[in-house]
Amino acid sequence: MSPSAPREPRPRGPRPGGEDTRAAILEAARAQFATRGYDGGTIRGIAGAAGVDPALVHHYFGSKDKLFTASLDLPFNPADVIAEVLAGGIDGAGERLIRAGLAAWENAVSRAPMLAVIRTATSSDAGAAMLREFLERNVLKRVAAELTPDRPALRAALLASQMAGLLMARYVICLPAVVDAPIEDIIAAVGPNLQHYLTGDLGKPVSGDT
Amino acid sequence: MSPSAPREPRPRGPRPGGEDTRAAILEAARAQFATRGYDGGTIRGIAGAAGVDPALVHHYFGSKDKLFTASLDLPFNPADVIAEVLAGGIDGAGERLIRAGLAAWENAVSRAPMLAVIRTATSSDAGAAMLREFLERNVLKRVAAELTPDRPALRAALLASQMAGLLMARYVICLPAVVDAPIEDIIAAVGPNLQHYLTGDLGKPVSGDT
Secondary structure, eight states: OOTTSOSSSOOSSSOOSTHHHHHHHHHHHHHHHHHHHHHHOOHHHHHHHHTSOHHHHHHHHSSHHHHHHHHHTSSOOHHHHHHHHHHTOSTTHHHHHHHHHHHHHHSHHHHHHHHHHHHHHHHOHHHHHHHHHHHIIIIIHHHHTTSOSSSHHHHHHHHHHHHHHHHIIIIISOOHHHHHSOHHHHHHHHHHHHHHHHHSOOOOOSSOOO | OOTTSOSSSOOSSSOOSTHHHHHHHHHHHHHHHHHHHHHHOOHHHHHHHHTSOHHHHHHHHSSHHHHHHHHHTSSOOHHHHHHHHHHTOSTTHHHHHHHHHHHHHHSHHHHHHHHHHHHHHHHOHHHHHHHHHHHIIIIIHHHHTTSOSSSHHHHHHHHHHHHHHHHIIIIISOOHHHHHSOHHHHHHHHHHHHHHHHHSOOOOOSSOOO
């Protein structure tokens, strides 16, 4: 149907090809990775859930790794969120960052791929490597570039540690006090800590790490 | 051999029973849960790794749930660490807490059960519930009891979120900047943030949450 559709085989399901098929595969991939992690999700299972032939998944995405990465980029790109937060200047960036993070996570559809990433990273070394590479490439370098010369990479990574920990506490482990707290209370409590990592005094470094 | 050994069946492996057998089962359980998470670990697999009959595992621990909980308690009990930190007073408790946490995690043997808990919590709702219950019962209530009347439960849970996030960043996702940083640099950077959760001004609460 679409000029980019594969020559063979033909899809088995109701979707004829093109952007709809691609979107259906991504949707199924996000659901599977979110539920089962990277290792538990299979091309075959994802194709089945999307109603297409597994060969079509290979045609559009090439490999499970690439499909996973593609599934991470939707429905929002953390790099865009970071860029928008940093465009407002470093002052108050901690509060704006936790506000933007919570805005994305409060929506179950936006949250699913982030949880998939966390599940994948904890369930396999390959998944941890993928998340590490994704964060390093798309998020941490961008944040570090805006920071003081005093250990910017450590600051960005500690920032990520608090964001990941809050994601775990509120949406994975579901600690009641964090689940029940109003968003604004969390922002007021966590924002200054993120700001401390961004611009605060970290003390004298033990060694010459950067 | 031991009076508490089961009537049947006899162990298949080299260990005749008693404390050695119990310790071998726990060791195997920690290794399996750390590698595969709660759902991936099986009584059969754990028994096999310990060189004993699965019935012996049931005899000593009753169920997979109870075996998991028992495997959490070793080789150190987070509640004891918390109690020791809090016994030194609330001033500086943030720094002492991250120092104690890193001391436990830097040792691969001490770290394994904590990673098992994280893996389990992210891979299944049952695992998340177990970690939630464990934290609530053994850690968070104890911390909250020492804190200001201003939302002590939220403070304790946010503290846990940063600790969990750092565990993820340094030992699971392995972000290079956090992995490479000297322990003392991490303590100096994270300690004040934990202290902020313990005793800092969190701002005016939006609602009457406690």
